[in-house]
Amino acid sequence: NAGVTQTPKFRILKIGQSMTLQCTQDMNHNYMYWYRQDPGMGLKLIYYSVGAGITDKGEVPNGYNVSRSTTEDFPLRLELAAPSQTSVYFCASSYSSPRLRDEQFFGPGTRLTVL
Amino acid sequence: DAKTTQPPSMDCAEGRAANLPCNHSTISGNEYVYWYRQIHSQGPQYIIHGLKNNETNEMASLIITEDRKSSTLILPHATLRDTAVYYCIVRAAYTGTASKLTFGTGTRLQVTL
Numbered sequence: 001n002a003g004v005t006q007t008p009k010f011r012i013l014k015i016g017q018s019m020t021l022q023c024t025q026d027m028n029h030n031y032m033y034w035y036r037q038d039p040g041m042g043l044k045l046i047y048y049s050v051g052a053g054i055t056d057k058g059e060v061p062n063g064y065n066v067s068r069s070t071t072e073d074f075p076l077r078l079e080l081a082a083p084s085q086t087s088v089y090f091c092a093s094s095y096s097s098p099r100l101r102d103e104q105f106f107g108p109g110t111r112l113t114v115l
Numbered sequence: 116d117a118k119t120t121q122p123p124s125m126d127c128a129e130g131r132a133a134n135l136p137c138n139h140s141t142i143s144g145n146e147y148v149y150w151y152r153q154i155h156s157q158g159p160q161y162i163i164h165g166l167k168n169n170e171t172n173e174m175a176s177l178i179i180t181e182d183r184k185s186s187t188l189i190l191p192h193a194t195l196r197d198t199a200v201y202y203c204i205v206r207a208a209y210t211g212t213a214s215k216l217t218f219g220t221g222t223r224l225q226v227t228l
Contacts, residue, residue: 004158031214042202042218043159058215090158094214102214104151106158 001026004107006091012113013081021076021110023091031094032074033104034058034066036087043090049074081114088112119203124223127197133190135222137203140184146205148179149216150188154199159218162188162201193226200224 007022025032030051035043035058045058049068063085065077074093078085088111092104120138127133139148149164163170163177165186170177176189190197202221206214 033215035218040220042220043216044218045215048215059217088156092158096214102164103161104159104214104216106160108158109156 003027004091004093004105006089006107006110008110009108010111012115013078014115015081015083017081018077018079019081019112021078021089021091021112023074023076023107024072025074025091025093025105026072027093027095027105028071029093029095029105030071031096032068033092033094034064034074034076035090035092036060036085037090037109038087046076046089078112083114086112086114119205119219121201121203121219121222123220124225126225126227127190127193129194129226129228130192133193133197133224133226135188135190135201135203135224136185137188138185139203139205142183142205146207148177148186149204149206150175150177151202151204151216151218152197152199153202153221154196159202193224195226195228198224198226 004025033048034046037043044060047066049055055066088109090109091107094104096102147164150162151159153159163175165177179186200221200223
């Protein structure tokens with residue numbers, strides 16, 4: 001299994017441009033998450049999904065959109081990039097059940113710079 | 116979820132035990148203590164979790180005080196590859212929905228020769 005994969009690894013955007021960060025998992029996990037991490041800080045939850053067709057806002061959703069059309073994919077869309085969105089973005093997935101340890105598996109991250 | 120407090124940084128000599136403390140004085144009865152680590156800007160990695168009993172796995176041990184207001188993550192024989200930021204996270208037990216994690220700033224552990 002590849003686990004959680006993210007593309008691209010790096011991207012530089014100009015202010016006002018749009019882009020989609022891709023995230024795919026091959027572990028058949030029902031839950032998926034997007035986090036952002038600013039320098040020297042912990043991760044903050046942007047959006048999450050409990051299954052195909054179902055998404056919900058996290059702590060810092062403004063400026064982002066998500067969709068979940070399949071179990072495997074959970075893309076994050078930035079419509080009008082702003083310098084405040086310069087960050088490292090991590091996608092994660094998990095399979096939650098009472099008998100499992102509810103571990104989140106993280107991708108390698110996408111480093112985004114908005115100039 | 117309860118808030119956690121961790122020291123910003125710690126040092127440990129290679130081969131020695133690394134003991135990373137975490138305070139979670141407002142933890143409630145159904146909340147677990149989770150530990151994750153993040154090596155050099157990679158994605159965080161799960162280490163261990165526990166409710167009230169001490170736990171051990173192939174990576175680490177978790178000691179939770181009897182009143183559950185604090186815990187210690189123990190890496191028994193730290194290596195240079197254990198240099199990372201360690202996050203202590205408190206969250207509710209299985210709720211039947213997404214397990215949202217709240218990350219603080221963690222403890223930066225530096226393992227030295």
